[in-house]
Amino acid sequence: MSELHSTVSPEELHAVHTPPGREVAVDLVGVHKWYGEFHVLKDINLKVHRGERIVICGPSGSGKSTMIRCINRLEEHQQGTIIVDGIELTNDLKRIDEIRREVGMCFQHFNLFPHLTILENLTLAPIWVRKMPKKEADELAMHFLTKVKIPEQAHKYPGQLSGGQQQRVAIARALCMKPKIMLFDEPTSALDPEMVKEVLETMVSLAEEGMTMLCVTHEMGFARQVANRVIFMDAGQIIEMNEPEPFFSNPQHERTRLFLSQILH
Amino acid sequence: MSMTFDDGTFIRNEMVEPLPPPKQRIGAVAWMRENLFSGVLNTLLTVLGILAVVWVVPPLVRFMIIDAVWTGENREACLGPEVGACWPFIHAKFGQLIYGFYPISERWRVDIVFAAGALLLVPLMVLSWPFKRINAFLFFVAYPVVAFVLLTGGNINASAFLLERFGLIGGLVGDAQIGGVNLVFWVDYVLTTLLVMAAIGGLIALLGGSGRSAAITTLWVFLSLGLVIFIWDVDVGLDYVETRQWGGLLVTLVIAVTGIVASLPLGILLALGRRSQMPVVRLLSVIFIEFWRGVPLITVLFFATYMLPLFLPQGTNPDALLRALVGVALFSAAYMAEVVRGGLQAIPKGQYEGAMAVGLTWSQMMRLIVLPQALTLVIPGIVNSFISLFKDTTLVLIVSIFDFLGQLRASFTDPNWATPVTLYTGFAFAGVVYFLFCFGMSRYSLFVERRLNTSHRH
Numbered sequence: 121m122s123e124l125h126s127t128v129s130p131e132e133l134h135a136v137h138t139p140p141g142r143e144v145a146v147d148l149v150g151v152h153k154w155y156g157e158f159h160v161l162k163d164i165n166l167k168v169h170r171g172e173r174i175v176i177c178g179p180s181g182s183g184k185s186t187m188i189r190c191i192n193r194l195e196e197h198q199q200g201t202i203i204v205d206g207i208e209l210t211n212d213l214k215r216i217d218e219i220r221r222e223v224g225m226c227f228q229h230f231n232l233f234p235h236l237t238i239l240e241n242l243t244l245a246p247i248w249v250r251k252m253p254k255k256e257a258d259e260l261a262m263h264f265l266t267k268v269k270i271p272e273q274a275h276k277y278p279g280q281l282s283g284g285q286q287q288r289v290a291i292a293r294a295l296c297m298k299p300k301i302m303l304f305d306e307p308t309s310a311l312d313p314e315m316v317k318e319v320l321e322t323m324v325s326l327a328e329e330g331m332t333m334l335c336v337t338h339e340m341g342f343a344r345q346v347a348n349r350v351i352f353m354d355a356g357q358i359i360e361m362n363e364p365e366p367f368f369s370n371p372q373h374e375r376t377r378l379f380l381s382q383i384l385h
Numbered sequence: 386m387s388m389t390f391d392d393g394t395f396i397r398n399e400m401v402e403p404l405p406p407p408k409q410r411i412g413a414v415a416w417m418r419e420n421l422f423s424g425v426l427n428t429l430l431t432v433l434g435i436l437a438v439v440w441v442v443p444p445l446v447r448f449m450i451i452d453a454v455w456t457g458e459n460r461e462a463c464l465g466p467e468v469g470a471c472w473p474f475i476h477a478k479f480g481q482l483i484y485g486f487y488p489i490s491e492r493w494r495v496d497i498v499f500a501a502g503a504l505l506l507v508p509l510m511v512l513s514w515p516f517k518r519i520n521a522f523l524f525f526v527a528y529p530v531v532a533f534v535l536l537t538g539g540n541i542n543a544s545a546f547l548l549e550r551f552g553l554i555g556g557l558v559g560d561a562q563i564g565g566v567n568l569v570f571w572v573d574y575v576l577t578t579l580l581v582m583a584a585i586g587g588l589i590a591l592l593g594g595s596g597r598s599a600a601i602t603t604l605w606v607f608l609s610l611g612l613v614i615f616i617w618d619v620d621v622g623l624d625y626v627e628t629r630q631w632g633g634l635l636v637t638l639v640i641a642v643t644g645i646v647a648s649l650p651l652g653i654l655l656a657l658g659r660r661s662q663m664p665v666v667r668l669l670s671v672i673f674i675e676f677w678r679g680v681p682l683i684t685v686l687f688f689a690t691y692m693l694p695l696f697l698p699q700g701t702n703p704d705a706l707l708r709a710l711v712g713v714a715l716f717s718a719a720y721m722a723e724v725v726r727g728g729l730q731a732i733p734k735g736q737y738e739g740a741m742a743v744g745l746t747w748s749q750m751m752r753l754i755v756l757p758q759a760l761t762l763v764i765p766g767i768v769n770s771f772i773s774l775f776k777d778t779t780l781v782l783i784v785s786i787f788d789f790l791g792q793l794r795a796s797f798t799d800p801n802w803a804t805p806v807t808l809y810t811g812f813a814f815a816g817v818v819y820f821l822f823c824f825g826m827s828r829y830s831l832f833v834e835r836r837l838n839t840s841h842r843h
């Protein structure tokens with residue numbers, strides 16, 4: 121694993137570990153969620169500061185996706201408070217729209233729009249949500265496509281791109297909304313191994329720019345390199361939360377140790 | 386990588402004989418062997434197919450062309466033994482088949498409507514031509530309004546909208562007419578608009594929405610509706626032609642086009658309603674869809690024609706054709722709703738999540754992401770509905786509206802053309818006409834499907 125160590129220079133590593141600000145970007149307080157009888161999230165408490173990078177790991181079905189999907193209201197929580205960028209999530213549709221404008225998200229299966237070209241995928245939200253003129257939106261989209269290193273694919277359709285390219289388009293699509301917070305839900309786990317690196321590199325460069333990020337991922341090399349904190353979840357609870365170094369070298373809980381031993385070997 | 390090739394153990398010393406070239410894959414014989422006679426079953430089917438063609442086609446060609454009578458003034462021409470189709474009969478009845486009993490001196494109005502429809506439809510259907518937005522506006526909004534004025538003559542004499550039905554306005558403004566337009570109606574209309582605006586705005590505001598924008602939306606709806614009514618109400622100097630005088634292909638096309646154009650948006654709304662999170666909306670959509678799907682179209686038409694007047698208040702007696710139109714439109718909307726729902730169900734959840742995550746509102750998500758994909762998927766089903774709607778229009782015959790087929794059957798009773806072959810000729814002609822329309826729709830849908838698919842499927 122951790123092929124990433126070789127890809128990023130020490131200077132970059134230093135840049136990545138600049139301390140985050142004190143302002144709170146995402147605040148989850150006593151959050152509970154049920155699917156019918158099933159208690160998926162149990163008393164989740166998490167404060168993410170602006171500029172902070174959080175990596176969330178844990179066994180499948182532990183509620184990682186559910187937790188980050190609550191942050192932009194793709195899932196509704198039933199108890200507790202979630203405050204994103206100073207706005208509390210309630211049933212008020214206006215607030216939900218407002219929060220979704222500020223929070224970008226990347227999914228395991230990209231969820232690009234297959235009937236639109238790459239460029240249209242990127243400009244859709246700026247044009248319709250931010251009411252940006254088309255020309256300006258095109259320029260913005262090309263800027264971010266260049267950033268994720270695939271400007272030449274702008275006029276193709278998602279189905280014509282490789283998985284890694286599609287995921288980078290998905291990242292660019294989220295960035296076009298100039299989000300303050302980015303959520304990643306296992307962005308590399310549907311990819312062939314040789315494509316994982318290109319997506320992780322894109323995410324690292326995003327981290328270097330100080331983006332607030334919450335990433336569900338099992339790429340521990342990425343976690344070590346980029347994260348300010350690593351969170352381990354199991355059975356709907358946050359079991360352990362620590363800085364990457366102590367988290368990996370000296371996990372406090374038996375379950376964390378077991379999980380890490382399974383994933384690292 | 387340190388493999389060695391130098392021991393020479395697996396290097397050939399002699400060239401292998403080249404393989405024979407693959408069997409001939411071009412040429413008619415090869416094609417036939419591959420596609421028609423590739424096995425026992427296939428050969429059998431091919432033979433049966435050829436037999437069927439031999440059995441059906443020559444008699445048909447003989448009847449319609451070789452033995453057919455092409456000229457003549459009346460039944461005498463088609464009386465001989467062994468005659469085929471009696472085309473002079475179709476020629477003599479052609480006007481009736483197209484226009485029904487529309488006054489001959491006014492038929493130019495129908496011609497204009499046909500021509501304008503074709504002129505607007507063709508550029509709309511060629512996908513690569515520009516100005517789609519304005520073209521669609523002209524075809525779907527301006528054209529029906531103008532066609533209505535041309536076909537009926539306009540000047541609908543709007544006299545009461547809502548309040549006047551309770552006698553609230555007449556007393557206030559008297560019986561004033563300004564330039565042939567009834568003042569009572571327009572005072573009524575404006576007051577009703579204000580009332581409805583206040584009601585809807587207030588309700589939405591109470592429910593926590595933006596009352597102001599709801600009121601403004603209502604105003605726009607009433608403004609555009611008012612404009613349409615006004616255009617229909619002014620006297621443009623055309624003679625009034627009752628819909629009872631319409632007939633033939635004109636009626637077939639009016640019903641089919643209205644049905645098609647109205648059923649798609651209605652069907653989409655119903656399909657969305659049926660999948661809505663709101664229980665009331667969902668329940669109402671389900672009831673509506675299941676009601677119309679559970680009732681035969683004949684029953685709907687009978688009800689609309691003979692029973693509806695019993696329920697409507699005295700004095701309101703909507704036009705018979707209009708009632709049939711509404712019946713057909715709602716009926717086909719219910720079927721369309723189910724077709725569209727099939728498409729909606731095929732859209733993966735990830736598309737909704739992707740759209741929500743970038744901040745699109747619900748209506749933007751539906752309009753820009755979900756519906757374009759869902760509708761593309763169900764084009765075959767949609768066109769299927771259109772085709773069956775087109776053919777079902779013939780059922781209006783039973784409520785005494787004479788569409789193309791009805792007009793044809795009416796012309797059979799003309800003693801001037803009573804021959805043994807009149808019936809066959811008429812139905813052969815009707816078959817060809819219906820086939821051309823339906824086959825055209827079918828081919829066009831295939832073309833659209835292919836165009837939309839090549840662009841983004843793997």
Ligand SMILES: Nc1ncnc2c1ncn2[C@@H]1O[C@H](COP(=O)(O)OP(=O)(O)O)[C@@H](O)[C@H]1O
Pocket residue numbers: 155158160178179180181182183184185186187
């Ligand atoms: N829509 C749903 N309805 C019912 N149960 C669900 C739903 N979505 C997820 N779950 C359950 O919730 C648990 C947590 O899911 P998830 O957050 O996706 O886990 P993770 O991302 O950590 O693998 C799983 O046991 C899953 O089966």
Ligand SMILES: [Mg+2]
Pocket residue numbers: 184185186305306
């Ligand atoms: Mg998950």
